[in-house]
Structures are given as structure tokens and as C-alpha cells.
Amino acid sequence: MSIFPHMLINILFDSACHICGARLYQEKDPVCSKCLATLNSSAFLPPLHTQHTEYVLSRFAYRGISAKYVKLFKYHIGQKMTGSMRSCIRGSAILKELMRIHPDIIVSVPPSPIKRLKGVFDPVSCFSGIVSDLLGVPVAAHALVKKRMTAHQTRLGRSRRISNLYGAFSVIDKNLIDSKRILLVDDVITTGTTMDTCASELLKHGALSIHGFTLARAGHY
Numbered sequence: 403m404s405i406f407p408h409m410l411i412n413i414l415f416d417s418a419c420h421i422c423g424a425r426l427y428q429e430k431d432p433v434c435s436k437c438l439a440t441l442n443s444s445a446f447l448p449p450l451h452t453q454h455t456e457y458v459l460s461r462f463a464y465r466g467i468s469a470k471y472v473k474l475f476k477y478h479i480g481q482k483m484t485g486s487m488r489s490c491i492r493g494s495a496i497l498k499e500l501m502r503i504h505p506d507i508i509v510s511v512p513p514s515p516i517k518r519l520k521g522v523f524d525p526v527s528c529f530s531g532i533v534s535d536l537l538g539v540p541v542a543a544h545a546l547v548k549k550r551m552t553a554h555q556t557r558l559g560r561s562r563r564i565s566n567l568y569g570a571f572s573v574i575d576k577n578l579i580d581s582k583r584i585l586l587v588d589d590v591i592t593t594g595t596t597m598d599t600c601a602s603e604l605l606k607h608g609a610l611s612i613h614g615f616t617l618a619r620a621g622h623y
Contacts, residue, residue, distance in 0.1 A: 421467060421471060424436065424437075432483065437467060440467055441486075442489060442493045445494075446460065446461050446495065450591070450594065452594040452597060454598045454602045455612045460591060461615075475487065480523055487617075488535070500536075500537060505539050505584060506539070506583045507585070508534050508537075508541045509600075510526045510530040511596060512526075514548055526587060530587045533615065537585075545573060549569070549572050573604065586613070589616060590616060590618045590620055591616040591620070
């Protein structure tokens with residue numbers, strides 16, 4: 403969707419929706435009520451089963467307005483979108499599905515070592531915090547870390563994705579996860595390789611079970 407100059411000016415000054423360009427009035431987030439209603443009305447995706455998780459739930463299919471919303475959250479203004487993000491989860495039946503899992507703790511798929519050292523905005527950590535608040539379940543913030551840099555997964559085929567992540571993640575404190583039902587959170591899942599690699603590491607160090615939750619799913623509908 404093209405954005406006209408007056409819309410661009412409004413967006414730059416946070417007076418227009420960052421998705422459709424419509425004028426914002428009472429909205430606290432940079433997403434208009436119409437776009438938020440469209441997002442809230444979308445059904446969550448059916449469970450995706452992977453090798454090392456019980457299953458993975460995703461709030462959105464990574465396409466259309468949902469893809470625009472996720473990109474805004476990941477790469478641009480995520481810190482300003484926590485209100486609408488809460489609404490998208492709280493207003494969906496997916497919240498009940500997450501509650502049925504009864505997780506003991508939430509673990510985030512960790513950022514790269516460079517991002518961690520620089521202290522830049524981590525959308526997965528932010529998203530995990532929102533899920534934690536809604537479920538009343540604590541985040542084990544330092545349970546899992548990424549030990550080394552890896553190539554970007556989106557540029558690789560499935561076999562290369564697996565080898566790319568081999569040995570990349572490590573459990574820091576086994577006591578945080580031992581005998582725990584874990585909700586593993588990421589922003590976007592495509593083939594499930596990252597989620598499965600993290601889940602395998604957690605299970606290897608004593609986790610009881612792993613369920614996954616992502617903001618969006620690409621490629622599997």
C-alpha cells in the first residue's frame with residue numbers, strides 16, 4: 403500500500419496509523435481502531451506439531467495486515483505497540499488455549515550475542531513480557547542464551563537451517579527449568595527449526611514439556 407506525503411508526515415509525528423495511514427484520534431498505540439479491529443477479528447492458527455514440542459500456537463498468519471503489524475513490532479516501533487499487542491491476545495480465544503497448557507514458566511527464544519551486548523530492543527522479550535502479564539506466569543529471563551552468531555534463517559533451506567543452529571543455544575541455569583512445563587515464545591515461526599532447537603536444549607536439561615507460542619506463523623496455515 404502506497405503512503406501519500408500527508409500520511410507520511412502524520413506517521414512521522416505519530417498522528418496517523420502506521421499500517422493504513424488513517425488519522426489517529428484517541429488511540430494510544432500507533433495503530434488505528436479499524437486496523438486493530440481487523441487484527442482482533444482474525445482467528446488464531448491451529449496447532450503446529452514439531453519434533454521436540456507438544457505443539458506450537460500462533461496468533462496470526464504472517465500475511466496481509468498481520469504481516470505489516472508484525473514487521474512494525476519487530477523492526478520499527480515495537481515498544482509503542484504493547485497496548486494493541488495485549489488487545490490482540492486478550493481479545494482472542496488463543497488466550498484460553500494458552501491457559502489450558504498451564505505452563506510453569508515462560509522462556510524466550512534468545513537474541514544474538516551482539517544484540518544482547520548492545521542492549522537493543524528485543525521484540526521476543528517484549529512479547530514474552532506481555533504474555534507473562536496476561537497469563538500470570540513468570541518469565542525465566544536468563545534460562546536460555548544464544549552462544550554464537552548464526553546466519554539469518556530466512557535465507558536458508560531446511561537442512562541448512564538445522565546445521566546453522568547446531569550448538570547455538572545453551573541453558574544457563576538448569577534449576578530454572580528442571581521439571582517445568584515451559585511455554586517457549588518467539589516472534590515468527592516458519593519451519594519450526596529455531597523453536598525445535600531451543601526445545602531440544604531445554605528438554606535435554608530437564609524440562610518436563612515444551613509448548614510453543616509465536617506472534618505469527620509464516621508458510622504453515
